[in-house]
Amino acid sequence: MVSRWRLAGERGDAEAAAACLSQDVVLISPLTEQFRFHGRDQVRVLLEAAFAAVSGIHFHTQVSQDSTCALFYRGSIGTRQLEEAQLLRLDETGHIRELTLFIRSLPALTALMSALGPELARRRGNRPLAALLAVSTAPLHAMTRLGDRGIVPLAAPDR
Template identity: 55%
Template sequence: MPPATQSTAATVARWRAAAEGADAQAAVACLSPDIVLSSPLTEQFRLEGPEEVGDFLASAFTAIEDIRFHTEIGQVDAYALAYRARIGTQPFEEVQMLRFDDDAQISEISLYGRPMPALTALMITLGPKLARQQGRRGLAALLRATSTPVHSMVTFGDRRVVPLTRPRSPELHRGR
């Protein structure tokens, strides 16, 4: 039996308020005991259970600032939410696909973010933070060291190279 629409809508409202308020505890209160979060950065792991997801959210809320939701599309057992924020100076936009259990609690979260420089900035910030929380300082340093060059290349490409691929106006093509 699918969750009641009104209860699911109430959970979504609480989830949005928790995210916009950077309140990991309030966000965890919206989660099913069987919650699974698919990593937004890699298919190599997923987070399971309110404790793991709560630790992730607490770290994410320190890295992702000024979350403001702008779109919500939903059905009884699934919602897609989109927000704009920033990671440091990088503008960031994320879509969250939420699925619900029979008690109108969030049972699955899939995250999709853009643009690429913001995602690599998130890698530099969030990966090491999660590793340090696990007491893995060496891994935190390795994650930062391997992510920083990727971020530099992506940011350079986004600012300097990608603009060169923009279509030219028709007036510019006539003279060639």
């Protein structure tokens, strides 16, 4: 099942990825502690939005032990490179029952947040919330981009 999950991710195929999930899957987002995505349908909608935002997914590392697997991939969101770690906990049939995501770098994470929040609200038919999310995430993303390009390099070890 994990190999099917990887292939679906690299192809950006949300339906094939959702088929790897248990019906009662829980997705723990890197973006918030306020809620989780519960069930195959909620996670599929998130995957559709994520695959629309993230391109060039290529898994490069897999570590497994018993019913737990850690996967790592690189991709991009716009011109920004990102790397994601996925902690998968599998059920007795091999389907993913819990998926915890971790993303680096901070500018890539805020770019993803700026894309996903409004898109998920639009998919639910809530255009006012989509607009609010777009406006409220833009300053954080702008600050992280500015800091990453202009301020953080000043602290580089070779300076």
